[in-house]
Amino acid sequence: MSKNYAGVEDLLTDESFLAWHFRADARCISQWEEWIAADPLHRARAAQAVEFLESLRFEEENLATGQLSVAESRLLQKIREAENKSGQPRQKDRLRGLLVIPVRRWRLAAASVFILAVGSYGIREMLTHPVPGLNTAFGEVKESHLPDGTSVVVNADSKLVFSQGWKDGKDREVWLTGEAFFHVATTPMKSRFIVHVNHFDIIVTGTQFNVVNRPNKANVMLKEGSVILNTEEGKELKMVPGDFVEYRGSLEKKIVRNDSILAWKEHKLILDGTPLRDLITIIRENYGVTVTTSGPGLEEKKLYGIMPNDNLDVLLLALQSTGDFEIVHEGNGILIKEHQ
Numbered sequence: 001m002s003k004n005y006a007g008v009e010d011l012l013t014d015e016s017f018l019a020w021h022f023r024a025d026a027r028c029i030s031q032w033e034e035w036i037a038a039d040p041l042h043r044a045r046a047a048q049a050v051e052f053l054e055s056l057r058f059e060e061e062n063l064a065t066g067q068l069s070v071a072e073s074r075l076l077q078k079i080r081e082a083e084n085k086s087g088q089p090r091q092k093d094r095l096r097g098l099l100v101i102p103v104r105r106w107r108l109a110a111a112s113v114f115i116l117a118v119g120s121y122g123i124r125e126m127l128t129h130p131v132p133g134l135n136t137a138f139g140e141v142k143e144s145h146l147p148d149g150t151s152v153v154v155n156a157d158s159k160l161v162f163s164q165g166w167k168d169g170k171d172r173e174v175w176l177t178g179e180a181f182f183h184v185a186t187t188p189m190k191s192r193f194i195v196h197v198n199h200f201d202i203i204v205t206g207t208q209f210n211v212v213n214r215p216n217k218a219n220v221m222l223k224e225g226s227v228i229l230n231t232e233e234g235k236e237l238k239m240v241p242g243d244f245v246e247y248r249g250s251l252e253k254k255i256v257r258n259d260s261i262l263a264w265k266e267h268k269l270i271l272d273g274t275p276l277r278d279l280i281t282i283i284r285e286n287y288g289v290t291v292t293t294s295g296p297g298l299e300e301k302k303l304y305g306i307m308p309n310d311n312l313d314v315l316l317l318a319l320q321s322t323g324d325f326e327i328v329h330e331g332n333g334i335l336i337k338e339h340q
Helices: 008-012 015-021 026-038 040-056 065-086 092-099 103-127 258-266 276-287 312-320
Strands: 133-135 142-145 151-154 159-162 172-183 193-197 200-204 208-214 217-224 227-231 236-239 244-247 251-254 268-275 290-294 302-308 325-330 333-338
Touching (some): 008 015, 008 040, 193 208, 200 208, 217 258, 258 268, 268 276, 302 312, 312 325
Parallel strands (some): 172 193, 290 333
Antiparallel strands (some): 151 172, 159 172, 227 236, 268 302
16 A cells, blocks of 8 residues: 555544444555555554454444335435435435445444544544654664563664553553563562564563564563463473574574674674675664675685674774675775785
8 A cells, every 4th residue: 555644633533444344345454454564564554453443342233124124214314314405416325325235334333434434533533642652763772661670682673562551450562673682570460561573472470581573583582580472373492591593484593602693682692603695684774874795605614713893993903804795885885805
């Protein structure tokens, strides 16, 4: 969908969104599922809109065909009277086509009428508070606390949004794009803390873990406590401290150096036989820089040692000081060549 939905009221006054929520149109359902899955911010806004719609609680009654016809006739009569007063042309045929919908879809029509009657001003006053969250720029690492006291460190070029109105006994939900380390606070009622990423959810109560959710890469490293991963396909996997799980079409446990996974929190990179191609990926993700290489097999060359990761120029200087590479700046990009 090309339309820009800037706030929750935009969703609530969009007929196709209502059709998605009330499962009234297969095409709308497909379009909105794709839109929601594309961005954690979309998912958060949709969740707010759904919460509002669920609060309406319209009651459905099983109306007989005769009752439905009488109700339709009365409504059309009122419309005709209003049209005659205003001099507007009648739209009986179009309205009749709208009104003779199955009874199970009356809730959709009722919600639409209610929302339009309230108007965008009222909805904006009730719902359009900015979606709470954290954002980091390229090369930036930010530490903060969530409403429940949970500590979170967010890596470069990452976005974290979370639901509003956290109360003990209710799920605490966040949506992550990028990378973050969580130290989740345990509540008296042990409310669940859920991190939503592409393809799976991470469900915990109180624990410490690292999460990566970037294009073509998603993984979890558990430092302390326990977590449960639930995939879109309904698969479940329990993790214990020290586990590293990566998603590649399915959840897979792998053996890694935990200190190398968490080194970014201290603005470092721990390289233990790391191929250059992996370092290039880190540079692209953290600094938004285009990196190319020149020379056969160069990207497979192994790297060892500890490098700084809080300044791109210092990082490139450290890479060049190994004596194996030459760094050439080309416009906004970087070319890495084998040292001659």
